[in-house]
Amino acid sequence: MKTSIIIVNYNSQPALAACLKSLHDNTAGPIEIIVVDNHSNDGSIGYLQKIKNPALRAIYNESNLGFTKACNQGIKIAQGDLLVTMNPDVLVPRGWRERMAWHLRNNPQTLIVGPKGIGIGGRQSPGMLCYPSNPAAAARKFAAIYHRKSEPVKLLIGCLIMFDRRMIEKIGGFDEGMPLGADDFDLSLRVRKAGYQLRVACDVLVHHLVHFSFNRSNPDETKRLEEVSYHRFYDKWSAELDRYGWKGLFEDPAPIFPGDPL
Numbered sequence: 001m002k003t004s005i006i007i008v009n010y011n012s013q014p015a016l017a018a019c020l021k022s023l024h025d026n027t028a029g030p031i032e033i034i035v036v037d038n039h040s041n042d043g044s045i046g047y048l049q050k051i052k053n054p055a056l057r058a059i060y061n062e063s064n065l066g067f068t069k070a071c072n073q074g075i076k077i078a079q080g081d082l083l084v085t086m087n088p089d090v091l092v093p094r095g096w097r098e099r100m101a102w103h104l105r106n107n108p109q110t111l112i113v114g115p116k117g118i119g120i121g122g123r124q125s126p127g128m129l130c131y132p133s134n135p136a137a138a139a140r141k142f143a144a145i146y147h148r149k150s151e152p153v154k155l156l157i158g159c160l161i162m163f164d165r166r167m168i169e170k171i172g173g174f175d176e177g178m179p180l181g182a183d184d185f186d187l188s189l190r191v192r193k194a195g196y197q198l199r200v201a202c203d204v205l206v207h208h209l210v211h212f213s214f215n216r217s218n219p220d221e222t223k224r225l226e227e228v229s230y231h232r233f234y235d236k237w238s239a240e241l242d243r244y245g246w247k248g249l250f251e252d253p254a255p256i257f258p259g260d261p262l
Contacts, residue, residue, distance in 0.1 A: 002030040003097055004080030008070040009088045010038040013047050015209055016088040020056075026094040031055060032079060035088075036070040039063050066179025066225060075173055083167075086160040089209035090117075093139030096204050100162045103150040103201045109259065111167045111196040112187070114156035116142060119208030122251075123153045124200055139205040146202035152261035155250045156198045158184030159208050170194055175232070180225035182233035189237060189249065195258040 005023065009016050016035070023033060036059045037044055048058045059073055071085050082101055096115065104113045117124055118135060126142070161184075171190045174183055188198055234241065240249060244256055255261065 001082060001101070002032065002080040003027075003082040003084060003101070004032050004034060004074075004078035005084045005086065006034045006036065006071060006074030006078065007086055007088050008036050008038065008067050008074070009040060009044055010064060011040045011042040011044065012088040013040070013042050013044040016044060017047065019086075019088045019090060020051075022091040024053075026092050027097050028095070029097060030080075031097070032057065034059070034074040034078060036074050037061060038065055038070055064221075066176070068174035068178055068183050069176045072173045072176060075168065082162060082164050084160065084162045085158070087158075087208070090160050091135065091207040091209075092160070093136060093143070093205060095143065096139075096206065097162075099143065099148075099204050100201050102148060103199055104162060104164065107150065107197070107199055109195075109197045110152070110199040111170065111191045111194075112156055112161050112163045113150070113199050113201050114161050115201050115204035115206045117157075117159070117206045117208045120157050120159065120206075122155060122157065123151070124157055126205060135205075135207040142205040143203045149202045150199045151202065152197045153200050154192065154198070154260060155188045156184060156200070158187065160206055161187075167191070170196065175236075177232040177236075178229040180222065181229040183229065185250070186233055186236065189240070189257075192257040192259040197259045197261065 007016070007019065020033070033056045035048060035056065037048065038061050045060060057077070061070065074085070075083060100113050100115065104110060114124060116126055118126060118138070171194050175186050178186060191198055248254070248256065
């Protein structure tokens, strides 16, 4: 089963290089990698143009279109049965694709699967379990301890998620009114409201470097895009936020939507 991996890049060339190496070294099976570059000016474009890999395709946008629109661009040309959207500042462990796909395939009510992650909070945090400082060793430890274990959650952080064509059919793509931020909150709520689940693959531990491109971008433009995103989110979900609050929607265990874990 072919997997299409969509990476949205903006001024993240050093992280992107590490991310692509991580995918090359640790991903088995047929894949295609689609990098959507949002008009980087840090050498990312020149770097991508030099890569000689038939599995990699790149889209070069003439302006920064935002994360969600770039994700949808990648989805539109993706040829895989499985789809992954990920940030360029994420490093994956060996066998990650097969394990995440197993959880998606064996939990029919689940539309999206995410990993545990160093640098990811909430229910996707590795928690208090002592794990080695070496990320590869830590990932092997999690793969062994939590083999084929997963859990439904109310929220998945969008730095890396896996889904299949069902998600697009059931709820559509990413909301392009949220160009930078809040898109993962929105996606999580849409999945749950439609009666489906989100799931964390406990046996997959990735390493998220956290906001790499944010730190290399114009802070005023970053702030503007974030404000646009969160204004859209709060306007779209105002009724649910007024009724349940943020904690009720994302943190408290009590179910709200049909897809919520009991």
